[in-house]
Each structure stands twice: as structure tokens, then as C-alpha cells.
Amino acid sequence: MRGIVKSFGPVEVLKSVDMDIVAGEVHALAGENGAGKSTLMKVLQGVHPITSGTIEVAGQPVTIRTTADAERAGIGMVFQEFSLIPSMTVAQNIFLNREVRSKSGLVDDRAAEQAAREIFDGLGVTIDPKARVETLGTAYWQLVEIAKALSKNASVLVMDEPTASLAKHEVENLFQLIDKLKSRGIAIVYISHRMDEIRRVADRITVLRDGRVVLAAGIAELTAAEIIEAIIGRRLASDLVYRDRQLPVDAPILLEATNIGSGRVLKSVSLTIRAGEIVGLAGLMGSGRTEFARVVAGMDRPTQGTLSIDGKPVRFGTPISAQRAGIALIPEDRRDQGLVLDHSVSDNLTLPVLDRVKSGLFLSMTKLRELTNQLVTRFDVKVADPYAPVSRLSGGNQQKVVVAKWINTRPRLLVMDEPTSGVDIGTKTEILDIVREFASQGNAVLFISSELPELLAVADRIIVFREGRSDRELDRDDVASEEQLQLIIQGEAA
Amino acid sequence: MSSPATATRPSLITQAVTRFDWRSNVIYIAFVVVFILFAIFLGSDGFLSANNMLNIVRQTATISIMAVAMTFVIATAEIDLSVGSIAGLASVVTAMATTQWGLVPGILAGLLSGAAIGAINGGLVALLKVPSFLVTLGMLGLAAGLAQWITASAPQPIGNTLYVQIFGGGDFGPIPGLLVWTVVAVAIGWVAMNRTSFGRRVLATGGNPTAAAYTGIRTARIKFTVLLLSGIAAAIAGMLYAGRLESGRFQWGQGDELTVIAAVILGGTSLFGGRGAIIGTLVGSLFMGLINNGLILAGLDVAQQSVVRGAIIIAAVALSRKK
Numbered sequence: 001m002r003g004i005v006k007s008f009g010p011v012e013v014l015k016s017v018d019m020d021i022v023a024g025e026v027h028a029l030a031g032e033n034g035a036g037k038s039t040l041m042k043v044l045q046g047v048h049p050i051t052s053g054t055i056e057v058a059g060q061p062v063t064i065r066t067t068a069d070a071e072r073a074g075i076g077m078v079f080q081e082f083s084l085i086p087s088m089t090v091a092q093n094i095f096l097n098r099e100v101r102s103k104s105g106l107v108d109d110r111a112a113e114q115a116a117r118e119i120f121d122g123l124g125v126t127i128d129p130k131a132r133v134e135t136l137g138t139a140y141w142q143l144v145e146i147a148k149a150l151s152k153n154a155s156v157l158v159m160d161e162p163t164a165s166l167a168k169h170e171v172e173n174l175f176q177l178i179d180k181l182k183s184r185g186i187a188i189v190y191i192s193h194r195m196d197e198i199r200r201v202a203d204r205i206t207v208l209r210d211g212r213v214v215l216a217a218g219i220a221e222l223t224a225a226e227i228i229e230a231i232i233g234r235r236l237a238s239d240l241v242y243r244d245r246q247l248p249v250d251a252p253i254l255l256e257a258t259n260i261g262s263g264r265v266l267k268s269v270s271l272t273i274r275a276g277e278i279v280g281l282a283g284l285m286g287s288g289r290t291e292f293a294r295v296v297a298g299m300d301r302p303t304q305g306t307l308s309i310d311g312k313p314v315r316f317g318t319p320i321s322a323q324r325a326g327i328a329l330i331p332e333d334r335r336d337q338g339l340v341l342d343h344s345v346s347d348n349l350t351l352p353v354l355d356r357v358k359s360g361l362f363l364s365m366t367k368l369r370e371l372t373n374q375l376v377t378r379f380d381v382k383v384a385d386p387y388a389p390v391s392r393l394s395g396g397n398q399q400k401v402v403v404a405k406w407i408n409t410r411p412r413l414l415v416m417d418e419p420t421s422g423v424d425i426g427t428k429t430e431i432l433d434i435v436r437e438f439a440s441q442g443n444a445v446l447f448i449s450s451e452l453p454e455l456l457a458v459a460d461r462i463i464v465f466r467e468g469r470s471d472r473e474l475d476r477d478d479v480a481s482e483e484q485l486q487l488i489i490q491g492e493a494a
Numbered sequence: 495m496s497s498p499a500t501a502t503r504p505s506l507i508t509q510a511v512t513r514f515d516w517r518s519n520v521i522y523i524a525f526v527v528v529f530i531l532f533a534i535f536l537g538s539d540g541f542l543s544a545n546n547m548l549n550i551v552r553q554t555a556t557i558s559i560m561a562v563a564m565t566f567v568i569a570t571a572e573i574d575l576s577v578g579s580i581a582g583l584a585s586v587v588t589a590m591a592t593t594q595w596g597l598v599p600g601i602l603a604g605l606l607s608g609a610a611i612g613a614i615n616g617g618l619v620a621l622l623k624v625p626s627f628l629v630t631l632g633m634l635g636l637a638a639g640l641a642q643w644i645t646a647s648a649p650q651p652i653g654n655t656l657y658v659q660i661f662g663g664g665d666f667g668p669i670p671g672l673l674v675w676t677v678v679a680v681a682i683g684w685v686a687m688n689r690t691s692f693g694r695r696v697l698a699t700g701g702n703p704t705a706a707a708y709t710g711i712r713t714a715r716i717k718f719t720v721l722l723l724s725g726i727a728a729a730i731a732g733m734l735y736a737g738r739l740e741s742g743r744f745q746w747g748q749g750d751e752l753t754v755i756a757a758v759i760l761g762g763t764s765l766f767g768g769r770g771a772i773i774g775t776l777v778g779s780l781f782m783g784l785i786n787n788g789l790i791l792a793g794l795d796v797a798q799q800s801v802v803r804g805a806i807i808i809a810a811v812a813l814s815r816k817k
Contacts, residue, residue: 071710107689107694
């Protein structure tokens with residue numbers, strides 16, 4: 001790929017990116033969220049056509065405008081989950097829309113199953129081609145995707161965070177499979193945030209930052225610290241700085257978690273949060289942060305361990321019982337889980353507190369309006385008309401609505417899962433201010449973020465999650481730099 | 495009909511039993527249980543006679559044919575509420591055209607009326623992205639009104655004996671013609687669903703539209719096609735009503751859409767798309783006929799039948815519901 005430029009309207013997301021993908025090599029692609037990784041891959045995949053630049057496959061220039069073009073060029077994608085039909089069998093999925101037919105012209109499932117079995121045999125994995133995909137675990141979905149791509153004679157496989165939902169031994173299996181694919185001359189583009197995996201599996205790395213290539217080298221020549229520095233870059237340190245806050249020395253413990261485990265991901269988490277404290281949770285994708293947040297907020301029941309609030313053990317069966325105990329969760333995906341997008345800003349803001357705006361049996365429109373105005377002003381939501389759908393607001397303002405909505409329920413503990421993703425820097429600082437203000441009133445905040453600068457700016461303490469465990473606890477003063485924290489998260493630092 | 499896909503040790507019978515997918519197969523169990531109950535309590539009323547059995551098949555033929563096509567519609571996660579009205583419309587169109595122009599133009603006119611309405615349903619859903627629930631709900635009223643209008647509410651007698659012979663009135667030796675129609679419809683439906691690329695595309699479109707589109711399936715076209723086919727199948731059902739009852743009436747088929755949808759869902763096809771069980775649909779349809787027949791034999795009046803039928807449908811659907 002040479003000089004790839006991709007613009008969305010006036011915004012250049014990719015600025016002249018070069019990338020050479022060599023047959024039989026694993027090429028890692030790294031960079032922060034928004035650096036352009038996924039756009040680059042969507043270009044390869046035919047979802048977005050390029051604005052300028054050239055793509056050559058085996059020396060031949062190719063035009064990729066549709067997914068079919070990408071397929072013809074031999075580029076295969078291994079998605080996390082979106083390209084399989086859960087209700088169909090493995091073999092049916094692999095040959096979907098390219099069904100194996102018998103002489104009579106009818107679909108021949110047995111031949112497809114045989115062909116699928118041969119592909120799996122070649123990969124050294126055992127999967128029943130007749131099994132319905134929905135009955136298989138995530139690790140198998142991925143293998144089915146790989147088999148699907150290989151059945152189309154892909155010479156380049158793009159894997160996007162392939163280990164995000166895998167258990168440890170499954171990851172090792174995947175790496176062995178990748179080695180096997182390499183030896184067959186297949187090139188792999190490996191997108192990941194995890195340094196240990198990149199160093200284990202990749203031969204070469206390209207790091208993107210702000211749509212530009214900032215590092216392209218063989219992996220052997222690099223240390224983890226060098227890669228991390230390339231990813232992070234030299235930041236303008238002005239906007240996101242830690243403000244020393246007066247923490248009450250002997251504030252009571254609000255929430256205590258002991259040895260909490262749940263499901264496949266969450267193994268054992270122990271931590272405490274005091275009133276007035278902001279505790280940051282750091283860790284890689286899949287390290288159990290979101291799962292822990294779900295347990296605290298009553299969405300999932302823990303399979304082990306105890307949660308106590310004010311020293312009294314609690315068991316939440318539902319989010320409502322958690323809310324009654326004063327816990328509010330601001331979920332990761334605001335569009336799906338945080339907002340009713342088609343409803344107005346006012347409706348969204350007042351949804352959890354409808355009981356408070358009644359007069360008699362009915363909702364009081366006057367009280368609704370007052371409350372809306374008060375919240376919009378207090379949280380400085382930039383909205384022309386609070387009665388217009390919330391979907392018309394910018395991402396940052398939508399997130400403010402979510403934050404305002406939950407803080408207004410007067411929780412004592414606010415759990416925030418990636419509260420600033422897709423939010424511009426200006427709004428980000430405003431949200432961080434809201435969080436600080438909220439905590440200074442004696443409330444506690446559990447702040448989950450993959451963006452280390454903001455984590456360092458807002459958290460009084462940081463707990464690093466690794467593989468479903470609360471692995472390290474760091475005082476704000478213990479962390480000298482973002483690089484150091486990144487190394488700890490990656491498990492590379494002593 | 496899904497077999498336990500990943501049973502590793504088949505020797506363990508208990509494991510096979512616990513893994514057996516009760517919910518998708520509940521219709522077969524329900525069918526057998528209800529059949530046995532009726533045989534015990536209504537055997538003396540002639541329930542088990544060959545003639546009564548054939549009657550059940552005759553009475554459910556139109557439902558079965560519409561339900562086979564509906565299985566495809568529901569497997570794409572769409573719905574067609576207009577089938578009953580299309581059947582009524584096709585019955586009067588065929589009757590009028592046969593009287594006017596003869597047998598072949600009559601049959602063609604009937605099919606065409608169903609195809610036209612099916613194409614409008616499909617076009618609105620596929621091109622304008624109007625939810626099929628709304629499109630076909632409107633069409634339910636539109637087609638029924640049209641049928642009543644063009645006939646001025648009068649029944650349209652069919653004098654053509656060959657038409658009556660072919661469409662439901664006649665028998666092939668001991669086999670009723672309506673049984674043949676049912677078997678043919680189910681056979682075509684089963685092959686199309688399970689052994690053609692079309693069937694796969696239907697299931698993929700309903701199972702995960704995003705993934706289907708990524709795989710290069712034109713999901714809009716699939717939706718158009720299934721609604722078109724549903725219209726044609728409904729027209730054939732209407733023509734069978736006209737043949738069996740030797741006249742076209744706008745009332746034929748009225749309310750059938752609910753029986754048809756119930757039969758499909760009972761048969762194990764998911765309302766959320768991605769699953770289509772043709773044999774299950776047939777059994778679901780026969781089950782509905784079985785209940786009607788048994789309740790009549792038991793001497794319940796129309797109002798009581800309606801209550802019991804409603805309760806049984808709710809119970810069976812609740813048991814077969816997956817999520």
C-alpha cells in the first residue's frame with residue numbers, strides 16, 4: 001500500500017500511509033483508538049474506497065471498492081463476530097453464498113462438510129462442520145472465520161484484536177495456528193493493543209498515530225518501551241493534568257470487593273473505594289474491567305466473592321437493587337445502553353427520576369421542564385432545543401446527557417466505563433471536571449478508561465487489571481509517566 | 495429438528511436426552527399428545543376413522559400451503575399479514591375470470607392477483623424499507639376491500655367442473671386432491687429451504703442481515719422474493735378455497751393469517767429470523783386442524799372452540815419460544 005489517503009469530507013483520517021505486507025509474515029498494526037487503524041483496514045476490506053494512493057497485490061495494482069473486490073484480491077477478514085450467521089451450521093457458514101452443489105444443482109451439504117473438514121484438518125483443529133455456530137464458543141467462531149477466509153483462497157488475513165475474547169490457552173492455540181498459516185505463505189495483518197502478543201507473534205510492526213505512520217520496523221529491533229512511545233507520542237501535556245485534591249484521610253470505606261469472580265473473564269478482584277475517592281481501573285481489553293463494573297452495578301451476579309457497602313455485605317440481583325443502594329453505572333456503549341437515541345434530551349435526562357417529577361398521579365410538565373433546564377445548565381449541555389432527539393447532539397454532548405442523567409439520580413458511587421470514548425478533548429476535560437466535582441461532594445467514582453492520560457488526570461488511585469484479576473494497586477504518586485503505566489498494564493514492568 | 499450437534503459421547507443416553515432440543519421440537523410432542531388424547535376420548539365419535547383423518551388434511555390444505563411460504567417470510571424476520579385477504583381476492587378473481595374467459599385465463603388471473611399484491615408488499619419492504627408488519631397490515635384491509643368491491647359482496651359461482659376437479663374438489667382414486675397439493679407444496683418448500691442457495695440466503699438474511707450483506711447477499715432482493723412467493727402461495731390457497739367450495743367469495747381466507755402464523759411459529763421457525771422448519775410448519779398446520787376437528791367432534795360450540803384454540807396456541811407457542 002502506497003500513499004494511502006482517506007478523507008471523510010474535509011477530514012483526512014489517513015494521511016499518506018505506506019504499508020508493505022509480506023507473504024509468510026505477521027505484520028502487527030498498532031496505534032491508539034482513532035489513530036486510523038480501523039479506517040486503514042476498512043479500506044483494505046472494501047468498506048471505504050480510498051481517496052488517493054495505490055494498493056498493489058503481488059505487484060498488480062488493484063482497485064478495491066467493494067467487499068467483493070477485496071475478496072477477489074485475496075484479502076480475507078477475521079471479524080470478531082459480525083460475519084457469521086449463528087443459526088446456521090459451520091459448513092453452511094463457510095460456504096455461504098458460494099454453496100457446494102451436486103450435479104442436480106441442489107446444495108450438497110455433505111460435500112460442504114467434507115470440504116470444511118479438510119480445511120480444519122489442514123489447520124490441525126477439530127470442529128464439527130455440522131454444529132450450529134451458536135452452539136460453539138467464541139474461540140471457535142474465530143476459527144470458522146479463518147476457515148471461511150481460507151476457503152476463498154485468501155493470501156492476506158486481517159485479524160482485528162483476535163485475542164480480545166479468548167482465554168489464555170486459546171490464545172496459545174491461535175498463535176500456533178498463525179505460525180502454521182505463515183508457513184503456508186499467508187500474510188497476516190495483526191491488529192492489537194497487547195505488546196506481549198505483538199512481540200510473540202509479529203515479525204514486523206507499523207504504528208499509526210493521527211493517520212500517519214510513525215514507526216515501521218522489524219519487531220526484533222524494538223523494545224516494548226520504544227513501541228509504546230511511538231504509539232503515545234509526545235503529548236501536549238496541558239489539557240489533562242492531575243489536580244491534587246484534598247482527600248479526607250480517614251474517609252469511610254464505601255465499597256469493598258473481596259475476591260469477586262463472574263463468568264469466564266472475571267477471576268478474582270479485590271478492592272476498596274472510600275467516600276470521596278476516584279479510583280481508576282486500568283487494563284487491556286478483556287482484562288475484566290467491564291465485567292467487574294457489571295457486577296458492581298447489579299447487571300451480573302458474582303459467582304464468587306463478596307461485595308460490601310458501608311461494611312455490610314450486599315447481593316444485587318438486578319440493576320434496580322444496585323441503584324437503590326446508591327450505585328449508578330454509566331455504560332460503555334452510550335448509543336446502545338446509555339440513551340434512547342430517538343427520544344428528546346429532556347426525556348432521556350428525566351427517565352430514571354420520573355417519580356420525582358409527578359404531581360399526584362401524573363407527570364407534571366412544569367416540573368419536567370424545570371428539571372431539564374436545571375440539568376442542562378448545570379452540566380452545560382450544548383443543546384439548541386432540549387426537546388429535540390438526543391441523536392442530533394455531538395458525541396461529547398450525548399455523553400454529558402448520560403452523565404447528567406445518572407448524577408441526577410444522586411448515587412453515592414458512580415461507575416463509569418470508558419466515559420470519554422468518542423468525545424472531543426474539550427468536552428473530555430469538562431466531563432473530568434464534573435467527575436471531580438461529584439467526588440468532592442463525598443461521593444465515590446470507579447473510573448474505567450483505556451486512555452491513560454485521562455486516567456492519570458482524574459484518578460487518585462489506579463488499580464491495574466490483568467486476566468480477570470486486580471493485579472496491582474498504584475497510588476497516583478507512584479506513577480511517574482504514562483509510559484510507565486502502559487508498561488505495567490502490559491505486564492512488562494517489574 | 496436440530497440434533498445435538500456437539501454430542502461427544504453418544505453412549506451416554508442421559509447426555510443425549512438432556513441435550514435434546516425440546517423447545518424446537520415441542521410441536522411434535524404436542525401433536526402426538528393431543529392426538530392420543532383425542533383418540534382416547536373421541537374415538538367413539540369417529541375421530542380415528544380414515545374419513546375423518548382425510549377431512550383434517552382437506553381442511554388444513556390451504557393453511558399448510560400458505561404456511562410453507564410464510565415459513566420463508568418469517569425466516570427472513572419479516573411477516574405477511576395479508577395472506578388471508580389475498581386468498582379471498584384470488585378466489586373471486588379466479589371465479590370471475592373463469593366464468594368470463596375460461597379455465598386457463600381464470601387460473602392465470604388468480605395467480606397474477608396474488609403475485610401483484612405480493613410484489614407490492616415486497617417492493618415497499620425492500621425498496622422503501624417500510625416494515626413488513628405495516629405494509630401487509632395495510633394490504634390486509636386493501637385486498638379484502640378490493641375483493642368485496644369488485645364482487646359487490648356477492649358470491650361468484652364456478653361452473654367449470656375441470657377447475658373444481660383440479661383445485662380441491664376432486665380426488666385421485668382414494669387420495670384427495672387437496673392432500674396432493676399439500677404434499678407438493680411441502681416438498682417444494684423443503685427442497686427450496688434446505689437444498690438450494692436461495693434457502694441459505696433466506697436463512698442468512700434473517701439470521702444476521704449485516705453478515706449476510708457482507709457476504710455479498712442482496713438481502714433486499716431476498717425480502718422482495720419471499721413476500722412475492724407468499725402472495726402467490728396465498729393466491730393458490732384462495733383458488734383451492736374456490737375449487738373446494740365451488741365459488742369465489744371475498745370472505746374466503748378471512749382471518750387465516752393468524753392461523754398460518756401460529757402454525758409456522760408452532761413448527762419451530764423463529765419469529766426473529768434465521769430458522770425455517772418446513773416439516774415443523776406442516777405439523778403445526780395439521781395440529782391446528784387436529785384441534786379444530788377434535789373440538790367440533792367433542793361438541794363444543796363455535797365460541798367455546800375459539801376460546802380453547804386460543805389457549806392451546808398460547809401454551810404451545812410459549813413452550814416452543816426460544817428466547
